[in-house]
Amino acid sequence: MMIDSLISKLKEAREREDIDPADLDEILGVGPGWIETFEAGKTTPTVDFILAIIRSLGMDIADVFKDIDKSTAKSILSRSIEVENKKSHGVKGAEMRFRYNSYLAKVFIPSANEETFEKVKKTFRDNLGAGRKTEAVVEAFMQLVSLWPRANPSDIWWFMMQRLYSDPYFHPATEAHRDFGQSWKRTAGWALERIIVEHYRERLLKSDIEIGIFRREQVTEFLEAMKLNFHAEAHKADILLLDTSGRTKQCFGVAHVKASIAERRQNDQSFSSALLSKNFYSPFVTMDCKSAPSSKPHNKGEFGLPLDDADDRRGDKRKEFEEEGYYSGCYSFNSNTIPTPVGQKATARIFVINFQTADDAFTKGAVAARNRLHRG
Incomplete structure (x- = not known):
């Protein structure tokens, strides 16, 4: 039986x-227009999607598939991600399953559960269906890190958000032709900046500091007032930190936000060095995402081992912070990142933070940098 016959039977x-x-x-929880698109033969539904339609319509699965041939079956691919409640070593959570290259990958997320995931996923789909791509990522991620306090934020970002966004069925059917892998790269960058601003805004305001993403003209004005010995293009200033304690706002720092350490960090190094030379704050904020495809992938990050008393096995990325000091410091939301050990001398330190509190090393660094500027 060809796929068009199957779709005709479902219709x-x-x-x-x-x-x-x-x-x-709406019943199936997909973006608007997908059923019409399938029934018009414009795209092929997955096995999971077909099964969901069958269940929703009260059809007999054996009857629907009794004549299906192998070539048709191979043309129908699986959905992006599944979540099922599990326990691991006595800890309650959920197992996340997804395709990772040729592997069926499984990742355990402590404190996660299937029920909240389904609710967040529906909101995520609704936002995407309304064209609110960045808002969809920001809202879903912030909900998940709040609902799952013991989860590694970087795991949610790296394993879950990327795959949810790249699943075409969460977008309107009219966008089925898009390359959602490329779309994710653009949207994720904007969303991550928004997430950092939302996380720290209220806490920093208590210290007379405003953190935000500003219009290009505003950024240009603030950068010119800083009188850097470097031509900093406004679009490279991801997030500004402003001192609001005086009569006029003054920029005293720029936060460089990247999902991974390798992601365009070298483009920011000269800019950061110019900021540091004037005693401004120049933190590097990251999810520190990195894993190898496997059935049980581990999001280990990119920093590797810290300095050991007996042997220095640090990689170049760690040394760029701890020895070369291109930034004020690195603030990682990956709980697998190994921070710079207490007591180790370092030009710039690596810190591990999370979304459970904004009163952390990043905030302390920002307040200290603003105070240094006043003393100077």
């Missing part, structure tokens, strides 16, 4: 049940 069943295509979209 006939929907019409018999007198269910509108848009209503079935």
